[in-house]
Amino acid sequence: MLIAFFINDLEREYPGYTTTVLAHQAIMRGHRVCYMTPHDFVLQPDDSLCGHARFPAQKKYKDREEFFAELKSPKCKLEPVDISEVDVLMLRNDPSIDSETPWAMEVGILFGREAAKRGVIVLNDPDSLGRAINKLYFQSFPSEARAETLITKNESDIKAFAKAHKNNIILKPLQGSGGSGVFKLDDSAKSNLNQMIEAIGRDGYIIAQAYVPAAKKGDIRLFLMNGVPLQIDGKYAALRRVASKDDIRSNIHAGGTAEAVEIGKTELKVAELIRPKLVADGMFLVGIDIVGDKILEVNVFSPGNLGSCSRLAGVDFSVPILEAMERKVEIAKDYSQAFDNRHLAVL
Template structure:
């Protein structure tokens, strides 16, 4: 089969990205791959949807660094492909990375993903579901029991009052954003930096204020869900703890966070079970839950990362399981045609 990976840009891709691990697993299983970016779709006058795809030689690569070097080199060629010749379009772009400098690009994956799905391409995660998840307000649609106490506002007075109600402090972050950008911990409503932080973050739009969870000092747990259920193999879960650097609120890996092995308990699985129905309803094939205690801080449905870290910690390459799941979906589509909607097929 042919898998197209939709990313923000080729230049931003890195050897340690989960997308790289998925591409390597696909090549290792004998599949064709290509990369697309927001400017690569073409809708022609005859209503055919074409993509200008960056294709790589169909060889196997022993190291992610070797694959990445070829991806960035002249050995990778641009080929114009009819979307109908793509089996799976894997949407792996982060809209927030384009929101400021390229706002036109932020929603391209969901927009053209819908067109591709109409032409029989399996698009994951479902573009209709992703369109509803363009910012963190999507998280408010999940059961209240799994969410920290949260205020969403652009009013400094509302935020100050909310902080005053939480003695352990509050986390402030923008409604639109990812990767730990502009995330701050406010200890009290009298914090001398509150006004400055508010001005900096509110310039990006609405703010989220979340009650600080003391368990977050040890970091959060990134747990992958596939087809709505925790991804696991032989009793090992696709999960790891993201440990923040000393003095750092954020546990994001690019913010100097480190990966550590973690035990997945029945309580954590219960949290995942509570969000499963909505993830299935929205066609979310591959998702990353960021869990602290019995709460979920965020649900990453666009570019959940960490599979290479898990492989290094646990010795299990879950990228293989993801590609195997895609093979199953392609077989189901071929057997049933378009009788199964893209959203339903996404989590079968």
């Protein structure tokens, strides 16, 4: 099958990224792979959907680094592709990092919808991704699974919320990812609250979230596939992300470190609480961040750290993901037009 990976741009991709892990696994399984960016779609006058894509050579690579080097090399040039010939389009971009080019933020969603109309399996479902383009989507999950949250641009609202929680809250932007613009308020930093509000508020709405004490131990990144925790023989695709001593952010590229973690009843209960919503929305591959018995984030666009989860668990979690994608293609062929993309995404 042909799998197209939609990303922000190649310059911001790396060999260890989850997208590379999945693309490398796909090509090692004999599938054709291509990469597309927001610049690459073409809707023709005859209403056919085409594009310009980068096709790495279809061969056995000695490792992921060699595959990535091929992808980045001058040999891997743009080639035309008819989107109707793509079996799976995987939307792996992060809209928040395209804030300086706002036209690019929803390109994957817009053309993903067009691709789905033409019979392409689009993961995750683009209609639902359109509703999840900022962190407000998080509020649609059961309150039992969420830390108490306020979303506002009003300074007095935030100060009242901080007072109610004894100045023990987290502040972050409604739009954003990777720990950008995240502040921890406590008694020692309360004099800086005005500056925090100003710094975050200039770019939009502010999320104020009750601090969960268990966050001192870091958060747990857990992958869900087809709505359920991804596992191989009882080993879960998960890790604990621990912040550095001088930073509250546990994101790996923000200085956090990855550690092996055991997934128990608490984490599985949280995952089950949010499963119905993810399934209803056609969210195939999701990364959730858990602290204690609460979820802090639900990453439905480009959840990362799959390679680290595999390394720590001693298994390759990209294998069941590709197997699931292969199965979806089989179902689509066996049940021609019987399922819409949102349902097919989680079958």
